Amino acid sequence: MEVPASFASVPRSALYAIAPFVLVALILSFIRAYTTWNYYRRMRQITSGPGKPGKTIPPPQIPYTLPYLGNALSFLNTTPGAYWHKLFSWHPRSSGACTLLLGGKKTHIVFTPHIVQAIFKNKTMKRDVFEHELFQKVFSLPEEQIANAEAGKHHEHEMNAAYLTKFDRVNELTETFTRVLDEVLAKDAEEIVKKDSIGLYDWLRDRMFTASTTALLGEEILKMYPEYCEDFFKFDQEFLGFFFDLPNIMMRDAIARRDRILKKLQAWGKAMQERSGGSPIDPEGPAWEPLFGSRLNRARQLDYKKRNLNARSGAAFDLGMTFGLSSNAIPATNWMLLHIINPKGDPTLYKRVMADILKVQNPDGSIHTPTLIALPLLQSIWTETLRLYTDVLVTRNLSEDVKLPLDEDGKTFIEMKKGDNVFAPSYIGHHDPAAWSGQKNPSEEFWAERFLAPDPANPGQEMFSITGTNGKFYPFGGGRTICPGRVFAKQEALGALAMVLLRFEFEFLGFVDKSGKATDNFVKPGSNFPGSGALMPGGDMKVKVLRRQRLN
Ligand code: HEM
Numbered sequence: 126m127e128v129p130a131s132f133a134s135v136p137r138s139a140l141y142a143i144a145p146f147v148l149v150a151l152i153l154s155f156i157r158a159y160t161t162w163n164y165y166r167r168m169r170q171i172t173s174g175p176g177k178p179g180k181t182i183p184p185p186q187i188p189y190t191l192p193y194l195g196n197a198l199s200f201l202n203t204t205p206g207a208y209w210h211k212l213f214s215w216h217p218r219s220s221g222a223c224t225l226l227l228g229g230k231k232t233h234i235v236f237t238p239h240i241v242q243a244i245f246k247n248k249t250m251k252r253d254v255f256e257h258e259l260f261q262k263v264f265s266l267p268e269e270q271i272a273n274a275e276a277g278k279h280h281e282h283e284m285n286a287a288y289l290t291k292f293d294r295v296n297e298l299t300e301t302f303t304r305v306l307d308e309v310l311a312k313d314a315e316e317i318v319k320k321d322s323i324g325l326y327d328w329l330r331d332r333m334f335t336a337s338t339t340a341l342l343g344e345e346i347l348k349m350y351p352e353y354c355e356d357f358f359k360f361d362q363e364f365l366g367f368f369f370d371l372p373n374i375m376m377r378d379a380i381a382r383r384d385r386i387l388k389k390l391q392a393w394g395k396a397m398q399e400r401s402g403g404s405p406i407d408p409e410g411p412a413w414e415p416l417f418g419s420r421l422n423r424a425r426q427l428d429y430k431k432r433n434l435n436a437r438s439g440a441a442f443d444l445g446m447t448f449g450l451s452s453n454a455i456p457a458t459n460w461m462l463l464h465i466i467n468p469k470g471d472p473t474l475y476k477r478v479m480a481d482i483l484k485v486q487n488p489d490g491s492i493h494t495p496t497l498i499a500l501p502l503l504q505s506i507w508t509e510t511l512r513l514y515t516d517v518l519v520t521r522n523l524s525e526d527v528k529l530p531l532d533e534d535g536k537t538f539i540e541m542k543k544g545d546n547v548f549a550p551s552y553i554g555h556h557d558p559a560a561w562s563g564q565k566n567p568s569e570e571f572w573a574e575r576f577l578a579p580d581p582a583n584p585g586q587e588m589f590s591i592t593g594t595n596g597k598f599y600p601f602g603g604g605r606t607i608c609p610g611r612v613f614a615k616q617e618a619l620g621a622l623a624m625v626l627l628r629f630e631f632e633f634l635g636f637v638d639k640s641g642k643a644t645d646n647f648v649k650p651g652s653n654f655p656g657s658g659a660l661m662p663g664g665d666m667k668v669k670v671l672r673r674q675r676l677n
Pocket residue numbers: 252285289449450451453454457515517519520600601602603604605606607608609610611613614658659
């Protein structure tokens with residue numbers, strides 16, 4: 126066979142040099158072509174009519190090019206929702222589910238309300254594998270420590286049930302949170318008001334972190350580690366990079382920050398044990414004490430010993446608890462405040478919110494929390510904020526093969542295999558235009574009244590309602606592992622909002638984007654990995670804080 130003239134003129138050494146690249150390109154093209162063919166084959170099965178009742182189909186694998194990494198690089202797009210918007214621009218939502226290959230792991234993405242609810246009800250799907258990877262990759266715990274943590278996992282459910290979800294225990298936490306926030310804001314009423322301009326988000330984030338961390342972990346932690354807030358929120362934005370195996374070179378700062386946080390928390394834990402005489406005060410004793418804080422934290426510190434968790438593992442668990450406590454409720458409160466005082470939003474909203482909050486103020490100036498959290502407009506604003514600004518990946522692993530009905534008619538099933546992962550990304554349901562259609566405002570817009578409905582018991586009045594949102598709205602996950610902090614989160618968020626609005630007025634100076642440049646646009650979410658929880662803003666509102674003159 127004759128070599129074409131163009132190739133013949135290429136030196137043999139150059140041909141050898143490019144041959145591996147050509148081979149790699151051929152392999153990658155083959156993978157792409159094969160996964161694309163396979164995708165369309167599966168889609169034909171789904172769209173070829175109902176078939177026999179009980180038709181069972183594996184979710185279609187989204188085509189990819191790179192082996193092992195699969196769809197991971199495109200999935201890790203840090204613009205919130207970007208991956209899903211792109212996916213649904215060509216892949217039909219009606220398929221109900223699809224599969225991604227993420228770092229060698231088959232991960233099924235489910236997105237019809239029916240399947241999401243089936244996942245919440247399913248008893249065989251667990252979070253164990255996800256938690257194992259969290260301990261291993263994010264906290265870098267040795268296997269023996271992970272085994273100890275896993276053996277005592279049920280203790281956490283018991284402690285959460287005893288000290289976090291019970292009505293009177295939540296109220297105790299809220300009481301301490303409110304007391305500390307009130308002290309912090311009182312100081313601000315002297316100091317912050319002297320500043321010409323502050324970033325609203327940065328300010329409130331710091332104040333709420335102080336109050337919630339003190340309520341849960343005691344008042345010594347921030348004295349020993351004043352930069353905890355700053356470090357924590359940076360870690361919060363980075364931690365999924367550990368989880369998705371981003372190369373160490375990209376994670377150098379994140380690794381240093383994680384190690385610093387754990388070292389500081391370890392030093393705090395050791396000092397508090399010593400100052401407490403070797404053991405925290407009995408969780409059944411006072412509701413709160415300065416060294417270890419809440420009943421829940423004292424129970425957790427005692428439990429670390431029972432589970433043979435060493436000081437570093439204990440610190441990792443403390444960081445995990447800070448994560449549950451702060452990573453969602455604080456940004457969510459900020460989004461509420463930003464929308465309420467947004468001068469470019471609904472001009473009547475601020476007045477209506479203030480009128481409601483003034484109604485629930487006690488004569489001594491404090492707030493009556495049970496009435497506050499039952500106000501329809503505030504409940505709707507809280508819920509709308511969680512809808513628009515939380516991006517959680519409800520994560521389960523399959524301990525056995527499962528078949529789930531695709532939709533209500535129950536004729537078609539999707540089939541997923543033992544060992545695979547399942548993600549139910551809240552972003553898809555929360556932003557589905559069809560799910561929120563028929564309403565006055567589109568799904569991408571903040572609409573304070575979205576969850577208000579006419580109250581049949583009180584004609585002319587409105588009530589809060591989330592009817593019809595099952596499987597479409599789940600910021601707290603669902604099923605047995607539903608967030609145990611959700612009641613405290615609501616009390617804390619609405620309490621903080623009311624306290625801030627009662628104490629201060631805000632003179633709007635302008636918006637800034639993520640690089641601090643002035644912009645005309647309302648604050649947008651910043652860069653967040655998919656599944657980061659409540660979205661961090663990528664920018665801020667600049668305001669001058671003024672002490673409120675009239676309280677009614
Ligand atoms: C807006 C605020 C919050 C949101 C959106 C949120 C969301 C979530 C989600 C999605 C889960 C996983 C649920 C699942 O897998 O089904 C979770 C678990 C958890 N959350 Fe929250 N959370 C919030 C506030 C809080 C607060 C304030 C605390 C603590 C005081 C907390 C403590 C926890 C804990 C301990 C878990 C793990 C439960 C377990 O392992 O079973 N959360 N949260």
